[in-house]
Amino acid sequence: MTHSDQPRPLQSRASGALTGKVRVPGDKSISHRALILGALSVGETRISGLLEGEDVLNTAKSMQALGAKVERTGDFAWNVRGVGVAGFAQPNAPLDFGNSGTGCRLVMGAVAGCPISAVFDGDASLRSRPMRRILDPLEKMGARVVSGGEGGRLPLTVQGARDPLPITYQTPVASAQIKSAVLLAGLAAPGTTTVIESEASRDHTELMLKHFGADITSTTEGTHGRRITLVGQPELHGAEVVVPADPSSAAFPIVAALIAEGSDVVLTDVMTNPLRTGLFTTLREMGGSIEESEVRGDAGEPMARLRVRASKLRGVDVPPERAPSMIDEYLVLAVAASFAEGTTIMRGLHELRVKESDRLEATADMLRVNGVKVEISGDDLIVEGRGHVPGGGLVATHMDHRIAMSALVMGCAADQPVKVDDTAFIATSFPDFIPMMRAIGAEFS
Ligand SMILES: O=C(O)C1=C[C@@H](OP(=O)(O)O)[C@@H](O)[C@H](O)C1
Numbered sequence: 485m486t487h488s489d490q491p492r493p494l495q496s497r498a499s500g501a502l503t504g505k506v507r508v509p510g511d512k513s514i515s516h517r518a519l520i521l522g523a524l525s526v527g528e529t530r531i532s533g534l535l536e537g538e539d540v541l542n543t544a545k546s547m548q549a550l551g552a553k554v555e556r557t558g559d560f561a562w563n564v565r566g567v568g569v570a571g572f573a574q575p576n577a578p579l580d581f582g583n584s585g586t587g588c589r590l591v592m593g594a595v596a597g598c599p600i601s602a603v604f605d606g607d608a609s610l611r612s613r614p615m616r617r618i619l620d621p622l623e624k625m626g627a628r629v630v631s632g633g634e635g636g637r638l639p640l641t642v643q644g645a646r647d648p649l650p651i652t653y654q655t656p657v658a659s660a661q662i663k664s665a666v667l668l669a670g671l672a673a674p675g676t677t678t679v680i681e682s683e684a685s686r687d688h689t690e691l692m693l694k695h696f697g698a699d700i701t702s703t704t705e706g707t708h709g710r711r712i713t714l715v716g717q718p719e720l721h722g723a724e725v726v727v728p729a730d731p732s733s734a735a736f737p738i739v740a741a742l743i744a745e746g747s748d749v750v751l752t753d754v755m756t757n758p759l760r761t762g763l764f765t766t767l768r769e770m771g772g773s774i775e776e777s778e779v780r781g782d783a784g785e786p787m788a789r790l791r792v793r794a795s796k797l798r799g800v801d802v803p804p805e806r807a808p809s810m811i812d813e814y815l816v817l818a819v820a821a822s823f824a825e826g827t828t829i830m831r832g833l834h835e836l837r838v839k840e841s842d843r844l845e846a847t848a849d850m851l852r853v854n855g856v857k858v859e860i861s862g863d864d865l866i867v868e869g870r871g872h873v874p875g876g877g878l879v880a881t882h883m884d885h886r887i888a889m890s891a892l893v894m895g896c897a898a899d900q901p902v903k904v905d906d907t908a909f910i911a912t913s914f915p916d917f918i919p920m921m922r923a924i925g926a927e928f929s
């Protein structure tokens with residue numbers, strides 16, 4: 485999916501109290517996985533609450549191109565009729581994943597276990613992101629890169645394995661995308677595929693594989709890690725998937741409500757899988773009032789209603805082992821840290837350098853142009869909070885949805901308006917962000 489060349493700038497100014505009740509869209513990670521596992525199953529998968537953002541719509545298109553039937557049956561309701569494990573058909577055009585690392589890397593894993601070749605491509609941001617981390621284990625399983633891929637970058641053509649091999653793989657960094665790619669390729673291999681991670685990353689693939697009928701177990705490994713074992717060549721059966729609201733999207737109205745004086749905002753159905761809630765832990769340590777109620781689970785994914793009230797925040801030290809559970813939330817945490825009193829140190833953020841943009845540099849720039857004192861020291865980000873933010877800056881979004889949304893949240897309480905150069909990429913993960921924020925009182929113009 486491509487964007488028009490016309491950037492769409494927007495300005496956010498302090499609005500006073502934010503109030504109301506919202507349900508942010510469906511979780512992006514779970515939405516990708518529901519479409520992919522639906523496509524690898526026999527029978528029908530019914531998904532409700534799917535995120536209809538560009539990243540996920542590109543995954544839906546790729547599943548269709550690989551032979552699954554994917555149909556929208558209502559608002560956020562989608563049916564998938566799958567082709568079974570290793571049943572993908574040869575696509576007759578390149579698969580375009582737009583801005584989405586998750587879609588691209590998970591589908592690479594699924595294709596690696598099928599005797600087909602497929603061209604993987606994406607936008608300028610995705611073309612700059614490393615793919616070697618996925619290709620290395622997939623090549624061990626028998627897949628080959630047959631063209632392109634200089635320096636491990638898109639566009640590249642993957643030839644899947646006719647007889648994929650099960651492997652035991654220790655991921656070099658905590659990454660659910662690497663883990664998931666290996667597990668999805670392992671579905672087609674005979675015997676047992678094992679992934680070992682020294683820091684546990686989000687476990688949606690494991691939970692959903694179980695839900696679709698796979699024999700998969702996960703045990704602890706070392707202090708923070710996991711060992712995941714999947715028995716290959718299962719018959720996956722179509723399933724019902726209810727997608728809870730995305731905690732990474734909820735992060736934006738949550739931080740806005742904490743920093744805008746007098747705010748009181750309720751968010752419903754927010755997924756509270758502990759491998760995704762590092763931000764909530766951190767904001768509470770900072771003194772943020774986030775009350776949880778109506779806690780319940782669906783297919784192993786818990787969710788809750790969150791009530792967030794404006795709070796006086798203080799700086800904290802965020803340990804590196806928390807990074808996997810809040811990897812996409814550091815940008816908006818840095819905004820909260822700017823409004824806090826005192827220093828916040830966020831440690832171990834090397835993975836932020838290989839996201840939609842170099843998020844470590846981009847976050848520091850976002851703060852700096854708005855008058856916040858910030859420093860990068862190795863892999864750590866150090867923010868000097870002074871209880872208020874001068875604002876008045878123009879933030880460069882670098883094709884990165886989360887920079888755009890974080891900067892607009894900053895503007896909700898800054899002394900002077902904050903401007904972003906382009907809001908177009910917000911549509912990748914949170915298409916209704918602007919109207920939803922306006923509905924609770926944000927002043928975007
Ligand atoms: O598996 C997933 O759904 C995701 C994993 C994370 O990436 P890494 O696996 O690169 O850490 C995260 O940043 C991304 O937004 C979604």
Ligand SMILES: C=C(OP(=O)(O)O)C(=O)O
Pocket residue numbers: 539583584585586587812839840886913
């Ligand atoms: C890193 C992200 O996504 P992806 O890797 O799927 O592009 C994100 O949504 O913040």
